[in-house]
Amino acid sequence: MKIGELANKTGCSIQSIRFYERNGLLKQAERTQSNYRQYGKDALKQLTFIKQCRSLDMSIAEIKELVANKQNPNNSCANVNAMIEAHLEDVSQRINELVSLKSTLTAMSNACTNSRKIKNCGVLQKLDS
Amino acid sequence: MKIGELANKTGCSIQSIRFYERNGLLKQAERTQSNYRQYGKDALKQLTFIKQCRSLDMSIAEIKELVANKQNPNNSCANVNAMIEAHLEDVSQRINELVSLKSTLTAMSNACTNSRKIKNCGVLQKLDS
DNA sequence: CTAAAGCCTATACTTAGTATAGAGTCAAGC
């Protein structure tokens, strides 16, 4: 199949598929005589894997590491586990940050009403304090 | 005071102060004869305001809008309120995404142990499914 | 045969800064 079909099947944009190839997440695609990229089922699988990882907010670098690991089926998977744990830790921390931020924003939002003027705006007053 | 002192007092980097100026969040600084930026208390206040907004994850564009609003003390503050609400909504939604993501990652992390091989890695199996 | 749709590469743009190069300025010490 060509890149457009692959894009449709995976929900990735054509540009991001090319981007993944350029960045070594997808191996270089075969080309037709007219230089069109040509994909098989394995590429579909690989791209689906990448999409799955991206949906978990993994970085390109992290995914690249996972892809590399998959090449060596008999190696230990300890670093894969370590990476997931580190990523989980990042996500947890970001959640904590955002929750705290949310409560500040809520307080701010409650400090004003639409009927005021800028000079009396409760939101701006909180921002200035 | 010069830019280094302002940076120290606010905890902003010198580069980001210049960045804020370039992008219209801070007004153009006065210059000394030798072209050094010269700041007074008002700049300190303004930069502190910007930092406060950034700590709430507001974008440069949003802060620019707030700064512009502050110029007109007698206007209604409705759009300030609307922006905070929209931002709060964004944050809430992002929290929801991350919480769901966290539970997926936790399940993944629980699906494997360090003692396995890549081909039997529970994490990779979940990622492939 | 022609026109539309699809594909190709290369380049610029996005966010909110950070990092660097190369040059000018200022204060202190000798």
Place this chain on the structure above:
DNA sequence: GCTTGACTCTATACTAAGTATAGGCTTTAG
């Protein structure tokens, strides 16, 4: 008076993960 180090200046490149665009082929449908 000179040098050295700290500070500042501008301009440029870089980050992440794509998206958007221009200009040029190729394929497909009518």
